[in-house]
Amino acid sequence: MARKKRRTHVKVDETTANNPNAQKIPKSFVFKSGHVGKSVEALVRDVRRVMEPHTAIRLKERKSNRLKDFVAIAGQFGITQFLIFTRTDNGTNFRLTRTPRGPTLCFKVLKYSLIRDVLASQINPLSFGSKFHTPPLLVLNNFDGEENHLKLMITMFQSMFPSINVNKIQLADARRVVLFNYNPDTKIIDFRHYSIGVKPIGITKSVRKIITSNVPDLHEYRDISEFVLRDGHISESEAESGVEATVTLAQDFVGKINKKSDQRAIKLIEIGPRMELQLVKIQSGLCDGEVLFHEFNKKTPAEIKSMERERQKKKQEAALRRKEQEKNVERKKAEREAHRLATSGRAISESKDEEIEDDDEDSKDEDNYNEDEDEDEDEEDDDDDDDDDEKDEEQHEQQQSSADEMDLDPKYLEN
Structure with missing residues (x-):
């Protein structure tokens, strides 16, 4: 389900x-x-x-x-x-x-x-x-x-x-x-x-129970008439139904039998x-x-007046304390703002000095880097020259060996 x-x-x-x-x-x-x-x-x-x-x-x-x-x-x-x-x-x-x-x-x-x-x-x-x-x-x-x-x-x-x-x-x-x-x-x-x-109104409790409930309890009775017609089932409080206690429903009320215009x-x-x-x-x-x-x-009138004066005095003192607190709050705000501006200006100048020092260090690093690059290039040129010489020697040896094999003068092999 x-x-x-x-x-x-x-x-x-x-x-x-x-x-x-x-x-x-x-x-x-x-x-x-x-x-x-x-x-x-x-x-x-x-x-x-x-x-x-x-x-x-x-x-x-x-x-x-x-x-x-x-x-x-x-x-x-x-x-x-x-x-x-x-x-x-x-x-x-x-x-x-x-x-x-x-x-x-x-x-x-x-x-x-x-x-x-x-x-x-x-x-x-x-x-x-x-x-x-x-x-x-x-x-x-x-x-x-x-x-x-x-x-x-x-x-x-x-x-x-x-x-x-x-x-x-x-x-x-x-x-x-x-x-x-x-x-x-x-x-x-x-x-x-x-x-x-x-x-x-106008009915017994037995009949009302049949009307209002779905299935009444009838296990003690042989017939429903015994349930409806039994004696002594109405209490004094239930029998009280005078004109003042009776109303006419102007609208439908809660319950399936309480409809408009019913008594x-x-x-x-x-x-x-x-x-x-x-x-x-x-x-x-x-x-x-x-x-x-x-x-x-x-309280007597004199006591009431004295209590009123004391109350007014306390109100005035509270108002003065509140004003003083507001002034203190404003003063502290101004001090914090001035401190913030002062510290922010100092921080700006320090940051500028640090930037200048960083620029100098960067320029020095660049110069050193360039010098290192030049030295590396010179070393690479020397290595290239050595490689060329080695290649020429190897080529000359090869020509000489080939000339010996062919019994030729090596000068004929040169261009």
């Missing part, structure tokens, strides 16, 4: 990627800072699942990484939020900050439960793999106060997820819900994460994680800056 190729890359929406005026999608980094332990590390992974798909799900932190390292790369990836988890001797802390200039909300995590803990408490836990392909819907409950810190919390929570256009949203994209519930008496925020499901009841299934958060303070910058709100430390 031939192997079927599965594409793993995510398709990019070119209409938004090439449009500079398109709405900016919030993206986030969820990471830990310092040593937090395995339980908080698991919580970080679970919160990344909540923030999918617009988060770095496989982000790897190192012990040597600092906040400035994440800030340096945030702009390249369009990151708008940091969700930072830390742990101290007093407990677990959670910071929600907006890049690159803040503000920062600092929470104390009073309690938390992981996804595996929530699923372990359910009788029939479901698989939620495909539900993380789209961002969740955001629900804020009881944030009705007029305090400035509540308004800022609302704005920060809303900026974590993409905004919704009711006229253009696809019903099949609404798969999850993130709930922030504020208790004004205890000032505690409950964080919950749910999966959205729908179920047919369905909404069902929320908790995925996890859970958290109980308490706002401790709000800072104006990225994990630093002026403290805009503090739950426990209250």
Whole structure:
């Protein structure tokens, strides 16, 4: 059987990627800072699942990484939020900050439960793999106060997820819900994460199982009527189907039986994680800056003014140090340039002297070479003369021998 190729890359929406005026999608980094332990590390992974798909799900932190390292790369990836988890001797802390200039909300995590803990408490836990392909819907409950810190919390929570256009949203994209519930008496925020499901109304669980599944399990029954008509199979939670819990589907929803204009009841299934958060303070910058709100430390107007003066003084000193550093950098650049010019001029003069010496040596070598060639030529001429004399002697001897053989006078053989 031939192997079927599965594409793993995510398709990019070119209409938004090439449009500079398109709405900016919030993206986030969820990471830990310092040593937090395995339980908080698991919580970080679970919160990344909540923030999918617009988060770095496989982000790897190192012990040597600092906040400035994440800030340096945030702009390249369009990151708008940091969700930072830390742990101290007093407990677990959670910071929600907006890049690159803040503000920062600092929470104390009073309690938390992981996804595996929530699923372990359910009788029939479901698989939620495909539900993380789209961002969740955001629900804020009881944030009705007029305090400035509540308004800022609302704005920060809303900026974590993409905004919704009711006229253009696809019903099949609404798969999850993130709930922030504020208790004004205890000032505690409950964080919950749910999966959205729908179920047919007006039918029993047995009939719904036949409709939704391919083949129900009938090994304990002699006939299908026993499976459909069995008593006591409807729980109290399943029997609750009032007018407020019933909706008419405006579009086709996920599932083969959830078609447009059908009556369905909404069902929320908790995925996890859970958290109980308490706002401790709000800072104006990225994990630093002026403290805009503090739950426990209250400042008088005089203390606030003195702190503001100290802050302004530190800013001025930092600006002076920065100017002095810039001047030092420019001075060092000028010194390096002057040194380079001086050393380059000296090197040029030395190279010229070396070239002249090389030319003199070359000329001397040429003269010596020419003299050697002349001597070689004279020796070759002498050798040639000697060869000619030897040849003449050999020829004369040959003539003499031939004349003796023929009894002729050798003078008759000469031309």
